[in-house]
Amino acid sequence: MAAEIVEGLLKALQLIFSGDPTVVEVTARSVLISGSATTLSVLWGLPIAAAISLRKFPGRFVVKGIFNSLLGVPTVALGLLLYLVFSKSGALGFMRLLYTPSVMIIGQAALITPIVVSFIANAIESVDPEIKDLAKTLGASEIEASVAVMKESLNGIALAIAASFNRAIAELGVALMIGGNIAGVTSVLTTVIALETNREPTPELPIAWTIILLIIVFAVNITINFIRRRKT
Amino acid sequence: MRKTLIPWATLLVAVAVVSVAATSYYLGSTTKGRLIVSTTTSLYDTGLLDTIEIDFETRYPIDLNFISVGTGIAIQHAQRGDADVILVHSPTDELKFLTDGTGVNRKIIAYNFFTLVGPETDPAQIRNTPTLEALARIVEAGRNGTVKWVSRGDNSGTHSKEKSLWTAAGFDPKNLTKESWYINVGSGMAETLKKADYFSAYTLADTGTYLKYSKEGAITLRSLIEQEMDLLNVYSAIAVNQTLHPSVNFQGAMTFVKYLTSDEGQQVIEQFGKEEFGQTLFYSAVRLLKGNTNPTIAQWIREYAYFDDTECPTQYRKGYAELYG
Numbered sequence: 424m425a426a427e428i429v430e431g432l433l434k435a436l437q438l439i440f441s442g443d444p445t446v447v448e449v450t451a452r453s454v455l456i457s458g459s460a461t462t463l464s465v466l467w468g469l470p471i472a473a474a475i476s477l478r479k480f481p482g483r484f485v486v487k488g489i490f491n492s493l494l495g496v497p498t499v500a501l502g503l504l505l506y507l508v509f510s511k512s513g514a515l516g517f518m519r520l521l522y523t524p525s526v527m528i529i530g531q532a533a534l535i536t537p538i539v540v541s542f543i544a545n546a547i548e549s550v551d552p553e554i555k556d557l558a559k560t561l562g563a564s565e566i567e568a569s570v571a572v573m574k575e576s577l578n579g580i581a582l583a584i585a586a587s588f589n590r591a592i593a594e595l596g597v598a599l600m601i602g603g604n605i606a607g608v609t610s611v612l613t614t615v616i617a618l619e620t621n622r623e624p625t626p627e628l629p630i631a632w633t634i635i636l637l638i639i640v641f642a643v644n645i646t647i648n649f650i651r652r653r654k655t
Numbered sequence: 656m657r658k659t660l661i662p663w664a665t666l667l668v669a670v671a672v673v674s675v676a677a678t679s680y681y682l683g684s685t686t687k688g689r690l691i692v693s694t695t696t697s698l699y700d701t702g703l704l705d706t707i708e709i710d711f712e713t714r715y716p717i718d719l720n721f722i723s724v725g726t727g728i729a730i731q732h733a734q735r736g737d738a739d740v741i742l743v744h745s746p747t748d749e750l751k752f753l754t755d756g757t758g759v760n761r762k763i764i765a766y767n768f769f770t771l772v773g774p775e776t777d778p779a780q781i782r783n784t785p786t787l788e789a790l791a792r793i794v795e796a797g798r799n800g801t802v803k804w805v806s807r808g809d810n811s812g813t814h815s816k817e818k819s820l821w822t823a824a825g826f827d828p829k830n831l832t833k834e835s836w837y838i839n840v841g842s843g844m845a846e847t848l849k850k851a852d853y854f855s856a857y858t859l860a861d862t863g864t865y866l867k868y869s870k871e872g873a874i875t876l877r878s879l880i881e882q883e884m885d886l887l888n889v890y891s892a893i894a895v896n897q898t899l900h901p902s903v904n905f906q907g908a909m910t911f912v913k914y915l916t917s918d919e920g921q922q923v924i925e926q927f928g929k930e931e932f933g934q935t936l937f938y939s940a941v942r943l944l945k946g947n948t949n950p951t952i953a954q955w956i957r958e959y960a961y962f963d964d965t966e967c968p969t970q971y972r973k974g975y976a977e978l979y980g
Contacts, residue, residue: 452682455674455678455681455682456678456682458674458678459671459674459675459678459679462667462670462671462674462675463671463674463675465667465671466667466668466671469667510735510736510737511735511736511737511900511902512735512736512737513735516736519902521737522691522720522722522737523679523682524678524679524682525675525679528675528678528679603720603722604722604723605720605721605722606705606721608682608689608718608720618723621700621842621843621845621846621849622699622700622845624867624868624871624872624873625871625873
């Protein structure tokens, strides 16, 4: 088995450095889809997180509780739900989005929204509440004081975004069930790994894909850590 | 401060919109010009469909998108309108698919044989026995605890075939799944073969997939039964009825079906794997049925996979009369 992994590693390096078009294409598609899903979820997740951590409105603990419990939603459950919604016989079937990269972006964005909201809300809440009061006593408006708090929690926000991206690029259920792993259209790293493991007689290729996926995930984490170090 | 918030918010919106729009545009996000083919795993696992795709796409401006799921799920996808055409191998399921109004213009495209595979040592002693007798021996040996059986268990065409064989051999497949020597793996053909190999078990496989994995050394199981009518495996293409699902790419589907049954398409199917495996994996069915080149097998196909003496009874045809000339 060790020999297989070493062989897979060599094959992976060979694949990466040979600039194999399929490798480049699938890797690029994974990053683009999961990256877009992450920006999309931050777009709506950040305001929600700011609202539930900085504003005091009735029911905010319920909202927070809902996002917290959605953190662990199984990807296959979400995949099945989205398949039924986007299937041509489903509620949004008229959009004809099933088996397209667009629907994978939507699906992954939905999957990671709870992570974005909960992690960012926690990051903001962990900032010393006195900062907000201090800003206010210095004459800041409510919004200005909130921005000051969020600036203090940038570290936590960066971590939340990295965690969300990693969850998106590493998930299989949504990508497979609504993407369909169509070669050249919707195949991404995780679906290719799952397929090739079943289909390829030898394991080098799946190992190579896995190593590429791991490199991406580690690279994102190291970059985020580096940014956080420099900030503090 | 409020002023500093607005540019940041605008930037975030802009980044999100641009990245989603650019990605969607760059990766291609409409289903137009695409032909979604839901297919049995055996055609996909062997690599036949990759070869067909290359040849087909040089001839026609249609982008073939294969979804490899097994016959049962392929039919379900089509019934929901999520596929344009299906490639399947389970005549009884196909007939239901035609009679419920979803499928039209069925064409038989290829055939080969299923085979019973098992460990080299063949503890159940089924080598060269008739299929049904072999199954009875496997049950007996299984109950004695000497052998195991691995079942696809995924409602695929091969799984349907397995169940019908058990029934023909006098066993109720539903009861067999409860017995400890009967392992239900719920996987595609290639994965099932690997699992059977791992357990040194017997299983039913299509010859194409078996040959591919056996020649490449991924499995050590042996094919233990010779070709016979009980093990015939017939592949068909069926288009999805546009009247039922107006958004399907019916024209594209029929272009694909016509290509598969054309001389060029049949040549690609028959030649596939010959060099690599020294043996044909999928035999051309069109020439055989038309020219009656092998009357015995042609007769088997007619008995096994024809409905009312035809590939596709007239009430389930829609245009394209030339296909049935």
